[in-house]
Amino acid sequence: MKTKTFKIGEYCLGGIIKVIIKKNSVNILCLDYYTKKEIHNETFNINDIYLIDDFLNVLTSCYYADKIINYIKS
16 A cells, blocks of 8 residues: 655645555545645546546646656556
């Protein structure tokens, strides 16, 4: 299991996106920047890169969505 937190700030819903990669799934959490409370949570199959990309583009700008997608692919 790999976990990475992206502190994006005002360009993201809540300000923080946390990515948890398990064997066959990717869990994406939106957290509040100050309280770290969970705002939104979504789980995807590891092979659904296009669905993950669409979801991330709703949450944040295309620049940060691309950075997160590249992390997931690596």
